Amino acid sequence: MPAFATASPRRLWRGAVLLCSALLLALLPHHGGAPKEPHLQDVLDRDFLSVHTRNTPTTYYEGRQGPTGFEYELVRRFANYLEVSLTLDADHNIQGVLEAVREEGDLGAAALPLDPTLDGLMFSRPIMLLQPLLVYRRGLHPPEGIEELEGLEIGTLLGSGTDRVLRELQAEHPWLSWKESDELEVADLLGQVTRGTLDAAVVFEHQFRLNRLFFPEVEDGFSLGKPLSLAWAFPAGRGLGLVSAANRFLDDLRRDDELDALVASYFGHDDYLExxxxxxxxxxxxxxxxxxxxxxxxxxxxxxxxxxxxxxxxxxxxxxxxxxxxxxxxxxxxxxxxxxxxxxxxxxxxxxxxxxxxxxxxxxxxxxxxxxxxxxxxxxxxxxxxxxxxxxxxxxxxxxxxxxxxxxxxxxxxxxxxxxxxxxxxxxxxxxxxxxxxxxxxxxxxxxxxxxxxxxxxxSQEQFHELNARLPDQAERELFEQIPPVL
Structure with missing residues (x-):
């Protein structure tokens, strides 16, 4: 164990963190001026980590014993790792999380797919794999491949990564069409599949596994495309110190098998109730x-x-x-x-x-x-x-x-x-x-x-009878933007 980990004063530990970050940057090419770590220093000086997330079962929500969720548990542990307190803003959709991180936040932890092409953002190393999955309403002919999706009303979430996979597939299958929305969450999609507003949806496998008991009218179909990587987003241009600290933290969890155990505890169960x-x-x-x-x-x-x-x-x-x-x-x-x-x-x-x-x-x-x-x-x-x-x-x-x-x-x-x-x-x-x-x-x-x-x-203040309703709601339809074929 590093010597600084056994020291009691918080400032000694923080000084060591900053020293490690400075040594890391010393090895990187310089573009004029001395390397600085303003972001990490700012977090340590103000004594709290500001995290932007989403209020969903896979990220963060209020449970029976208080705040819970896979990403909440991760960022809580990261704040403890930095020896600072934690503040959360969960009043976001995916795009809102990214904008908040660019403008004011320390990091975004909201089931975000790693996407290095996004402007103004940096990402941590991968946390877990995200496998896109096609799910469909019980009673439909079970689709077994992408060729059987033609004519189906398919929905997905804009910016979640599943929309990116659909666009990649559309390059090979120009007839492919779907709807996407940045105003919904996974549970909303599954609810619309249940009610008949959508025939099918594309979500991530772990999201469906966690939600499937609440939507028994929705069946899993088949995997779509290659897995993506879940990662944390950080603002670009404020130094690499906080990103480097996050990567070290994640490496420690993975080396000690704690990350795999956490993934299993949140997403490992599936069929306790068929x-x-x-x-x-x-x-x-x-x-x-x-x-x-x-x-x-x-x-x-x-x-x-x-x-x-x-x-x-x-x-x-x-x-x-x-x-x-x-x-x-x-x-x-x-x-x-x-x-x-x-x-x-x-x-x-x-x-x-x-x-x-x-x-x-x-x-x-x-x-x-x-x-x-x-x-x-x-x-x-x-x-x-x-x-x-x-x-x-x-x-x-x-x-x-x-x-x-x-x-x-x-x-x-x-x-x-x-x-x-x-x-x-x-x-x-x-x-x-x-x-x-x-x-x-x-x-x-x-x-x-x-x-x-x-x-x-x-x-979610849903009534039980709504889970089995079948009449589509025009207002729900208007939440989507139609992505047409590219014939």
Whole structure:
């Protein structure tokens, strides 16, 4: 580790950063005058990094635990690397991000494709690959190649890089035509494909992977063109110091495998809920959830849970069926046992209000009995697992986790131990014995996905019935510019 990394004063560290930048520039050809690093120096002097981004699921948004998103997490770590604070401006589309970086910002982090031809900008080294993907509305004949796109209404985002790929393909296929807009985001495109305003759209594969559960009427078709590179944009003409610092930061993340882990954590999951499951969930949310939404909201206010989390748990338990009954006698919308209902003062488990309020209170009582050493989302996930398998079995899984050298306070370690409760070698060493330990792992995973769908729709203020509407809106059509064939 460099000597300056162990020094405590911030100025010593910053001085070393500037020294490294100066040495780098000393090796570059000079065009008169001494090389300077005004941009990096400015960031360090004012003690904050100004980042321009977009409010999208793949870049930055407000999640359950506060700001989140792949690029937010990257720039947050970069600000920590520079030992400065972070300011974000997410009120942009793609073109707005680029203009803001040229005029006032330190960097743009907004799913930007590396494009060295853009005036007034420099780019970091590549962060991840961006593979353009053709997606289409379920029910259409599945297109298998570019030749089958003729006659389809295709949309994409102006400046995203996918439009550049389409222009390159048009040089080989002059008949190719599409629409592009700088006023929409990926979710808007997928929504228009769902509603029938568009037949298909060209987005990046990772964007579709993250959004596909929210748009189960949209199918993935085939890859288009060669992958592009995601990179950060910096203003040109202000020195190379900040760009060089960003490249060193990214190199460190890649060398330590942290960058790959971050990509996997945000974009690696895909099929926890298959299309059919997501379609059924959205359909039942449209038909059933409105009857119980206010009950979930009231129970959430009383127990300090997110109402969407309670609704997701209720769906996992009963599909929001108030008269649901299991073969073991568990009943009601929140599927309470007779004993638990008695402890909670619930005298009619089939009454939706009593069941929802009782289930929320039971969930809170479990959470309050967990050790204080379990915190954050780990605490929430273990609470949900206990609702399914019982608190005693969760404690047994925590014991097995310790025996295997894991951390019993981390859900990622405990979820690896829960399925072992099905094996005699392990459950014979526990207090409560055998349990179908694989079920709570799936249980928590599904609730998280149901919650994500509800949170996404709530965040974007979309109504469930709009996801299945089919009548195109003229106003939506006017957001696009038609790119004609070049015959």
């Amino acid at each position: 299309y059919v499951g997501a379609r059924i969930f959205i359909a039942q949310a449209r038909e059933r959830l409105p009857r119980y939404t206010e009950l979930f909201r009231e129970a959430a206010r009383n127990t300090r849970f997110d109402w969407k989390l309670l609704a997701a748990l209720g769906y996992q338990e009963s599909h929001w069926e108030p008269r649901a009954t299991s073969p073991t006698g568990v009943r009601g919308l929140m599927m309470l046992t007779n004993a638990t209902a008695g402890d909670l003062g619930v005298d009619n488990r089939l009454d939706p209000a009593q069941s929802i309020h009782g289930g929320a209170r039971y969930l809170r009582s479990i959470e309050e009995r967990l050790p204080e050493s379990i915190t954050g989302e780990d605490r929430l996930f273990m609470t949900m697992a206990s609702y399914n398998v019982g608190l005693g079995h969760l404690y047994d899984a925590r014991k097995i986790t310790e025996m295997r050298g894991g951390d019993p306070d981390l859900w990622r370690d405990v979820r690896e131990s829960l399925p072992l409760l099905q094996e005699r070698e392990w459950h014979s060493k526990t207090r409560y014995g055998y349990a179908r330990g694989g079920e709570p792992v799936i249980y928590v995973r599904n609730i998280r996905r149901y919650y994500e769908i509800l949170a996404y729709l709530d965040r």
